[in-house]
Amino acid sequence: MCAGLAALVGPPSLAGVCYGTWWSGRTTTAKSLHITPPAWWNPLSAGAGAGALVGSYKIQNWLVIRHFDQGGRLSLNFEKGAQSLGEPLKIQTWKDFYRATGPPVFARTCCFIASCFMAGAAQSLSE
Secondary structure: HHHHHHHHHHHHHHHHHHHEEEEEEHHHHHHHOOOOOOOOOOHHHHHHHHHHHHHHHHHHHOOHHHOOOOOOOOOHHHHHHHHHOHHHOOOOOOHHHHHHHHHHHHHHHHHHHHHHHHHHHHHHHHO
């Protein structure tokens, strides 16, 4: 049930959080520099935002996420966690879901959200 609920609610929630974070990065940068942010459909600003999104995620992947992947400093022992769940990954609580998916998913989600902020900031600076 927990995994199904997360699969159903997770992607739309992430999309909403990413949009809000992108908008926040865009408006925060524009306000701090006392400029009017360019239209989001402007090809130059859209390209700058997309480049910042990909670039900042790749940098965070190299700096942060690798520590959460298997063998990293902050990784959980996946085999031990999977065996403790019993039957083939019998997930009944959110704690079990977190042990099965673990910190790598959390790290990737947080890094993607931070990249959305950077994309919004880059769009404001592209004018």
